Amino acid sequence: MSDMRELYQEIILDHHKKPRNFGKLEGANHHSEGYNPLCGDRVTVYLLVENDTIVDIGFVGTGCAICTASSSVMTEALKGKKIDEANDIFGKFHDLMMGPPDEVANVDGMGKLAVFHGVREYPVRIKCATLPWHTFRAALDEEADPVSTE
Amino acid sequence: MSGASQPAAPKRNASPRIDLATVRRDFPILQNEVNGKPLVYLDSAATSQKPQQVIDAITGYYETINANVHRGVHTLSVAATDAYEGAREKVRQFLGAGDITEVVFLRGTTEGVNLVAQTYGRANVKSGDEVVISAMEHHSNIVPWQMLCEEKGAVLRVAPMDEKGDLIVDEYSALLSDRTKIVALTHVANALGTVNPIARLIAIAHERGIPVLVDGAQAAPHIAIDVQKLDADFYTFSAHKAYGPTGIGALYVKNSILESMPPYQGGGDMIASVTFEKTTYNRLPHRFEAGTPNIAGAIGLGAAIDYITTAGISRIAAHENIVVQYAIDMLSEMRDVRLIGTPKHRAGVVSFVIEGVHPHDAGTIIDQEGVAIRAGHHCSQPVMDFYKVPATCRASFGIYNSRDDVDRLVAAIARVQEVFS
Numbered sequence: 001m002s003d004m005r006e007l008y009q010e011i012i013l014d015h016h017k018k019p020r021n022f023g024k025l026e027g028a029n030h031h032s033e034g035y036n037p038l039c040g041d042r043v044t045v046y047l048l049v050e051n052d053t054i055v056d057i058g059f060v061g062t063g064c065a066i067c068t069a070s071s072s073v074m075t076e077a078l079k080g081k082k083i084d085e086a087n088d089i090f091g092k093f094h095d096l097m098m099g100p101p102d103e104v105a106n107v108d109g110m111g112k113l114a115v116f117h118g119v120r121e122y123p124v125r126i127k128c129a130t131l132p133w134h135t136f137r138a139a140l141d142e143e144a145d146p147v148s149t150e
Numbered sequence: 151m152s153g154a155s156q157p158a159a160p161k162r163n164a165s166p167r168i169d170l171a172t173v174r175r176d177f178p179i180l181q182n183e184v185n186g187k188p189l190v191y192l193d194s195a196a197t198s199q200k201p202q203q204v205i206d207a208i209t210g211y212y213e214t215i216n217a218n219v220h221r222g223v224h225t226l227s228v229a230a231t232d233a234y235e236g237a238r239e240k241v242r243q244f245l246g247a248g249d250i251t252e253v254v255f256l257r258g259t260t261e262g263v264n265l266v267a268q269t270y271g272r273a274n275v276k277s278g279d280e281v282v283i284s285a286m287e288h289h290s291n292i293v294p295w296q297m298l299c300e301e302k303g304a305v306l307r308v309a310p311m312d313e314k315g316d317l318i319v320d321e322y323s324a325l326l327s328d329r330t331k332i333v334a335l336t337h338v339a340n341a342l343g344t345v346n347p348i349a350r351l352i353a354i355a356h357e358r359g360i361p362v363l364v365d366g367a368q369a370a371p372h373i374a375i376d377v378q379k380l381d382a383d384f385y386t387f388s389a390h391k392a393y394g395p396t397g398i399g400a401l402y403v404k405n406s407i408l409e410s411m412p413p414y415q416g417g418g419d420m421i422a423s424v425t426f427e428k429t430t431y432n433r434l435p436h437r438f439e440a441g442t443p444n445i446a447g448a449i450g451l452g453a454a455i456d457y458i459t460t461a462g463i464s465r466i467a468a469h470e471n472i473v474v475q476y477a478i479d480m481l482s483e484m485r486d487v488r489l490i491g492t493p494k495h496r497a498g499v500v501s502f503v504i505e506g507v508h509p510h511d512a513g514t515i516i517d518q519e520g521v522a523i524r525a526g527h528h529c530s531q532p533v534m535d536f537y538k539v540p541a542t543c544r545a546s547f548g549i550y551n552s553r554d555d556v557d558r559l560v561a562a563i564a565r566v567q568e569v570f571s
Contacts, residue, residue: 004515008570013569039526039540040526041510042540065508065511066510
């Protein structure tokens with residue numbers, strides 16, 4: 001019983017119900033779509049990057065609570081960050097997800113992202129949490145094409 | 151029946167009902183706990199659990215008569231061949247086929263559809279021709295036909311279903327034309343549980359001289375099959391959804407068609423003679439079974455058929471229908487639970503969504519309660535698109551399920567709603 005509260009913490013449920021930075025970001029100069037064919041999670045991440053800084057970020061998509069909340073919390077964590085800082089946060093989150101499930105996660109300095117520590121005990125759900133982050137990286141790596149090419 | 155070698159329980163046969171306690175003891179996995187709770191297995195449409203009789207048949211083969219088939223002069227090879235061909239005879243009876251040469255062993259339903267598409271299909275479907283399937287097919291009865299149509303420049307047409315998940319027979323009928331070279335339909339839809347009026351659908355196609363392939367993957371564990379009565383041209387199913395092992399299944403092909411079908415894969419066992427200049431092919435059905443077959447699997451399938459026959463398919467169906475109807479009644483009463491698909495005739499499957507909760511979240515929490523269901527698109531993405539949902543929760547039932555299992559599911563769904571409230 002308490003396991004489930006460990007996975008579905010209040011912050012996760014809150015971001016699932018009221019996702020932040022949700023919607024197509026007008027004026028974005030990077031974007032990418034991520035898809036998890038296993039469960040049908042779909043997320044598109046939009047970025048406005050100027051002077052190596054993520055000035056603004058938004059996302060749209062449909063997915064489970066873990067995916068939606070992870071997308072939402074990610075946008076809060078990355079908004080206003082330098083690219084280097086963002087990559088550093090990505091690395092930390094990645095390590096949090098991929099760490100041994102039976103070890104207590106080191107969540108120092110991870111802020112709200114720490115609420116996802118329970119996910120790694122559910123191997124089939126890890127991709128739900130990491131999908132928006134990989135999509136963010138794909139968006140960052142793409143050429144700064146205007147979004148309107150789509 | 152061929153169950154003479156099995157420890158058949160005549161008492162069970164005499165009763166109008168299955169003996170659930172005995173059945174449950176037959177399945178060792180059901181004695182286990184999952185996440186600290188007694189396992190409730192509601193994912194039989196993905197794969198059924200296996201009774202001890204099937205497990206023993208496979209073990210017994212390896213322990214006592216393991217040898218290659220159709221080639222040895224030694225005792226074990228003869229015994230293995232007898233057991234393998236004995237299993238083919240059991241499949242013949244199970245399907246109601248007239249002749250044992252009409253039964254081809256292969257890996258399962260997916261390979262059955264691919265075999266027909268790649269042999270009969272490639273020989274008979276040409277540019278501008280059409281292949282007709284239905285809107286409720288599993289990917290395995292969509293993609294092989296798409297591949298064939300792409301290769302040949304043919305067109306894939308899809309007979310629609312209504313909101314309830316029933317095929318619209320008039321529209322299916324209207325789709326068929328002189329251009330239609332083959333029809334491929336599921337007997338029971340895996341995501342919805344719809345039982346198609348398959349005999350009628352076959353008759354409609356035959357009026358135009360169009361052969362029909364039936365995907366029997368979800369029908370085999372629930373419905374008595376008689377390919378001659380149905381007048382099916384091709385009928386294929388998998389052992390593992392019908393209490394048998396994975397990696398084995400069968401394809402029935404009507405004799406009149408089988409003879410002229412080009413071979414599928416080349417190799418050993420499918421040949422009569424080989425020189426570097428010319429190969430002559432083996433007689434039927436071995437022509438379609440290149441290489442050493444899944445001998446243990448076929449024997450396991452034979453044991454699974456014995457198990458079903460001993461219990462009685464009509465008794466199994468009657469029992470499952472009670473449990474399925476109870477599940478429908480209970481789920482319908484729950485707030486914010488919506489059934490996906492309400493077909494006129496249903497077998498084994500109840501799909502549903504919980505409002506405000508993604509099926510994957512529901513599946514994880516329900517699993518924590520020791521209840522195994524499927525959450526996802528069930529390899530039927532077009533069905534999900536039709537109902538405008540990304541995925542559903544699916545509870546599917548077998549001979550071993552009870553109303554208690556449904557109660558555990560209902561409690562687990564209530565737990566999901568509590569977490570997400």
